[in-house]
Amino acid sequence: MTDAALLQSIIASLPEIVVVTGACILLILGQLVRKGQEHFFVSASVAIVLIAALATLLLANEVRPAYSGMFIADRFAVFFKLVFYLATVLTFLLSRKYADIEGIASSEYYVLLLFALFGMMIMASATDLLSIYVGLELMVLCTYVLTGFMRREQRSNEAALKYVILGAVSTGIFLYGVSLVYGLTGTTQLDAMAQAVTGAPLDPGLLLAVVFIVAGLVFKVGAVPFHMWLPDVYEGAPTTITAFMSVGPKAAGFAVILRVFLNPLVAASDAWIIVAVIAVVTMALGSFVALVQDNFKRLLAYSSIAHAGFAIFGVVAGGQDGIASVMLYMLIYAFMNLGIFGAVIMMRNGDFSGEVIDDYAGFAKSHPGLALLMLLYLFSLAGIPPTAGFFAKFYVLVALVERGFVMLAVIAVLLSAVAAYFYIRIVMVIYMREPERAFEPALTPMVRATLAFTALGTIGIGLFPAWFLGLAQQSASGG
Amino acid sequence: MGIPLLSLIIFTPVAGAAVLMFLRSDDAVRWTALIVTVLDLALSIVLLAGFDTTTHEMQFTEKVPWVPALGITYALGVDGISALFVFLTALLGAVSVLASWVAIERKVTAFMASLLAMQALMLGVFLSLDLFLFYVFWEAMLIPMYLIIGVWGGEGRVYAAFKFFLYTLAGSLLFLVGVIVLYFQGGETFDILALTAQDLPFRIQSWLFFAFLIAFAVKVPMVPVHTWLPDAHVQAPTAGSIILAGVLLKMGAYGFLRFSLPMLPEASVYFSPLMLALSALAIVYGGLLALAQDDLKKLVAYSSISHMGFVTMGIFALNIRGLEGGILQMFNHGVTTGALFLFVGLIYERTHTRSIADYGGLMKVAPVYTVFLALFTLSSMALPGTNSFVGELLVLSGGFAANLAVGAAAVLGATLGAAYLLGMYRRVALGPASVGARSKIRDVNAREMVAILPLAVFVLWVGLYPKPFLAIIDASVTHLLTEVHGRESGQ
Numbered sequence A: 001m002t003d004a005a006l007l008q009s010i011i012a013s014l015p016e017i018v019v020v021t022g023a024c025i026l027l028i029l030g031q032l033v034r035k036g037q038e039h040f041f042v043s044a045s046v047a048i049v050l051i052a053a054l055a056t057l058l059l060a061n062e063v064r065p066a067y068s069g070m071f072i073a074d075r076f077a078v079f080f081k082l083v084f085y086l087a088t089v090l091t092f093l094l095s096r097k098y099a100d101i102e103g104i105a106s107s108e109y110y111v112l113l114l115f116a117l118f119g120m121m122i123m124a125s126a127t128d129l130l131s132i133y134v135g136l137e138l139m140v141l142c143t144y145v146l147t148g149f150m151r152r153e154q155r156s157n158e159a160a161l162k163y164v165i166l167g168a169v170s171t172g173i174f175l176y177g178v179s180l181v182y183g184l185t186g187t188t189q190l191d192a193m194a195q196a197v198t199g200a201p202l203d204p205g206l207l208l209a210v211v212f213i214v215a216g217l218v219f220k221v222g223a224v225p226f227h228m229w230l231p232d233v234y235e236g237a238p239t240t241i242t243a244f245m246s247v248g249p250k251a252a253g254f255a256v257i258l259r260v261f262l263n264p265l266v267a268a269s270d271a272w273i274i275v276a277v278i279a280v281v282t283m284a285l286g287s288f289v290a291l292v293q294d295n296f297k298r299l300l301a302y303s304s305i306a307h308a309g310f311a312i313f314g315v316v317a318g319g320q321d322g323i324a325s326v327m328l329y330m331l332i333y334a335f336m337n338l339g340i341f342g343a344v345i346m347m348r349n350g351d352f353s354g355e356v357i358d359d360y361a362g363f364a365k366s367h368p369g370l371a372l373l374m375l376l377y378l379f380s381l382a383g384i385p386p387t388a389g390f391f392a393k394f395y396v397l398v399a400l401v402e403r404g405f406v407m408l409a410v411i412a413v414l415l416s417a418v419a420a421y422f423y424i425r426i427v428m429v430i431y432m433r434e435p436e437r438a439f440e441p442a443l444t445p446m447v448r449a450t451l452a453f454t455a456l457g458t459i460g461i462g463l464f465p466a467w468f469l470g471l472a473q474q475s476a477s478g479g
Numbered sequence B: 001m002g003i004p005l006l007s008l009i010i011f012t013p014v015a016g017a018a019v020l021m022f023l024r025s026d027d028a029v030r031w032t033a034l035i036v037t038v039l040d041l042a043l044s045i046v047l048l049a050g051f052d053t054t055t056h057e058m059q060f061t062e063k064v065p066w067v068p069a070l071g072i073t074y075a076l077g078v079d080g081i082s083a084l085f086v087f088l089t090a091l092l093g094a095v096s097v098l099a100s101w102v103a104i105e106r107k108v109t110a111f112m113a114s115l116l117a118m119q120a121l122m123l124g125v126f127l128s129l130d131l132f133l134f135y136v137f138w139e140a141m142l143i144p145m146y147l148i149i150g151v152w153g154g155e156g157r158v159y160a161a162f163k164f165f166l167y168t169l170a171g172s173l174l175f176l177v178g179v180i181v182l183y184f185q186g187g188e189t190f191d192i193l194a195l196t197a198q199d200l201p202f203r204i205q206s207w208l209f210f211a212f213l214i215a216f217a218v219k220v221p222m223v224p225v226h227t228w229l230p231d232a233h234v235q236a237p238t239a240g241s242i243i244l245a246g247v248l249l250k251m252g253a254y255g256f257l258r259f260s261l262p263m264l265p266e267a268s269v270y271f272s273p274l275m276l277a278l279s280a281l282a283i284v285y286g287g288l289l290a291l292a293q294d295d296l297k298k299l300v301a302y303s304s305i306s307h308m309g310f311v312t313m314g315i316f317a318l319n320i321r322g323l324e325g326g327i328l329q330m331f332n333h334g335v336t337t338g339a340l341f342l343f344v345g346l347i348y349e350r351t352h353t354r355s356i357a358d359y360g361g362l363m364k365v366a367p368v369y370t371v372f373l374a375l376f377t378l379s380s381m382a383l384p385g386t387n388s389f390v391g392e393l394l395v396l397s398g399g400f401a402a403n404l405a406v407g408a409a410a411v412l413g414a415t416l417g418a419a420y421l422l423g424m425y426r427r428v429a430l431g432p433a434s435v436g437a438r439s440k441i442r443d444v445n446a447r448e449m450v451a452i453l454p455l456a457v458f459v460l461w462v463g464l465y466p467k468p469f470l471a472i473i474d475a476s477v478t479h480l481l482t483e484v485h486g487r488e489s490g491q
Helices: A003-012 A014-032 A039-058 A075-102 A107-125 A129-147 A154-185 A190-197 A204-221 A229-236 A239-262 A264-290 A296-317 A319-347 A368-382 A388-402 A406-432 A445-463 A466-477 B005-020 B026-049 B080-099 B108-127 B131-140 B142-152 B157-185 B192-196 B202-219 B228-235 B238-263 B265-291 B296-317 B320-351 B367-380 B387-402 B404-429 B435-440 B446-464 B467-490
Strands: A064-066 A071-073 B059-067 B072-078
Touching (some): A003 A014, A003 A064, A003 A071, A014 A039, A014 A107, A039 A075, A071 A075, A071 A107, A075 A239, A075 A319, A075 A466, A107 A129, A129 A204, A129 A239, A154 A190, A154 A229, A204 A239, A204 A264, A204 A296, A229 A296, A239 A319, A264 A406, A296 A319, A296 A406, A319 A368, A319 A388, A319 A445, A319 A466, A368 A388, A368 A406, A368 A445, A388 A445, A388 B131, A388 B157, A406 B157, A466 B059, B005 B026, B005 B059, B005 B108, B059 B131, B072 B080, B072 B108, B072 B131, B080 B108, B080 B238, B080 B320, B080 B467, B108 B131, B108 B142, B108 B238, B131 B142, B131 B157, B131 B192, B142 B157, B157 B202, B157 B228, B192 B238, B202 B238, B202 B265, B228 B238, B228 B296, B238 B265, B238 B296, B238 B467, B265 B296, B265 B404, B265 B467, B296 B320, B296 B387, B320 B367, B320 B387, B320 B446, B320 B467, B367 B387, B367 B446, B387 B404, B387 B446
Antiparallel strands (some): A064 A071, B059 B072
């Protein structure tokens, strides 16, 4: 690599460099800063992410391939990186008080989140199966550790163990698919793969490889049949990490899926029916199983499975609108899901867990304002207008119908009616039941800010979706 | 562009709801809500006053791009059909506030805010000229209505609210897919007028007809998707029932008028026998169910199913008398049934029982109440001189012209109506006064009179001199019919 090319590569990956450097500095500082100064880590981490975001935006205008075709900085990557920044910053803001209450306040917590962010950023920009793999592993290794961060809690340990074992298996499957692709086409670069698979009748070996790669990726977004880890891990992990995982890594998974599927593997569309089936089954399972959950975190885990299913419908639709619909879905999901998790996190105070749905009985009576916010997030998750959640689903349906998949659209809406039931059930508990005991939510200014910001996004994108839609459409075509 | 009157009509209640949040005392909330709804009513009267009845064209139109990438606009407009319902909605909005004055004691602010939000959304439905916008209003209504039933309702409110929510949602979502299919078939636009001008192939029309039918039938509600209605009505607070019966049920019928008929004319004509049969079924079945009720509210709720059968029958008779009768009957049903629910609410507040068997002899203790109850009961059974007579007569003559058997079934339904309504009135108002009821019953007070009187005026006005009301809708209905038959016979 020449110096000029190296310089270009460094510029293209500047945001990643900012994040990883910042994380390393924090790691060292973590050993120096005295106890009781954890506030510093939140501000420092947020500052690092904001600098990275600034760098990303500055680089957004141009497509910059880098590192000999392993990496690219394009608008598609920029869009996803912005979603990651959003998820990470909001997680930082939600974490401070919660970490104190749970006794997990240490610098590593923030450093690991930053490394996970770094991994996700690589995933969004990767244009080679190997760099995808590197990003993926970096991200999941951090989330494994974060899942088990509540060391004294058995549930947390169990979740982490389960996650590590299943995650390792899925990584193995993914790598096996990659090795098959390399064996058959002699390349791991997505563009070169695209050339190799077009034209001639599809090699059955390649189809097998596709299936393996799909399986590996589908695990990360928690789609059926690789969803089993998700409820347990979501339940066991610290709630802030659950919030983070439900948005960031999931969006990263979709970023890779969109890159891999909609370019090189589009020719392998015999496998398309598999994706459609995955979408239907994922949404059905997520929606129906969520109906019987009593634990809020588990319910949100299944709800996140259902949402992943809905987003996969956008992948099925394909095309520019299909890609844009998934991207917009991820952005909107980040707002509403972090919002609802913010509410759950805020409930954790003293001996109050906020994990059981019954904990919220009569919440509207004691905290009308917060209840109204939760109402907003829940109706948005259910996809009722004028919230953003409606527009997210609407655009996926538009993409589906545009491609002629009307039957799939009908299935999708019927399943979302099922899903609406459990969101509305929570609204019922909040608004229509009598409070059982008094409680005081852990409302710090940071949590307040997070809730206000996510609420603004949830209602704002719903009322004025045009700009965000345009952004997603441009980013989808911006390769 | 002058004053955007239609946006003003929609957003006045929204602004009012926002103001409520800053008020501390419940009475201030009540008065503000009343002032806002009366203001909105005044605006709707301004609209009617400026309305040109000689044309079917959309008037007072507003159009602002909303999501240009998908061809979505914020487009509003009124024609004769919607003008009438805008007025009805505004009228019942003010009545609902009055009806909840003392009935709602807890969380008054939230209740009034929900009521105002509801009103804004309903007005939005009638005024939208963009399908996406229409859908947003149509669906968003679920949120305040769910809360109104579920938070301030009776014993079984949670179940009823759930049922209402899920039925309507499931129906509407299919409608959404239909809307998107229509969007692509009709040249990637959500503009209602542009879509109306499209000629779609019959096969697509029939699919869309059923997708729309499910959504609209749930709202009307038509048998067999009517079962949410009695639950919702019985559990809802009085204002909720008034809005449900008065306006919400009209939205399904309005959907047929605004979408099914003009956009899918061939399918509408082709499936009209089915629709007529379903309407006749609703009329008779609803009537029979009403006949068997002991709960006052349930009786009125089932009678609604029967009466809405007349409306859909009028619409799908697809002739001028049927259509005009159907639309007028929508208005009449809003006024009359809204009033009947108000009356049920008034007496329930006093006695806390809705069982007809607990009443009797109210004539002696509450004469004013029973006189007005008589008026609305007679109106509900379509006695000459009342509003429903005019509407029902038009529907029947339209129905007979369309299909003899269906017309005959409707007459049977009308007879059933006389039976259960007279029976109800006899058992509530006449005879010896029941001991338990008599001691607690006061006659209507001044505030209640204010809510009742305008409704009574419209009962008699439409009944004795329906011409101005028919004049409002005439041009639009005539145009609608030429749309349906002109295109259908032209194929």
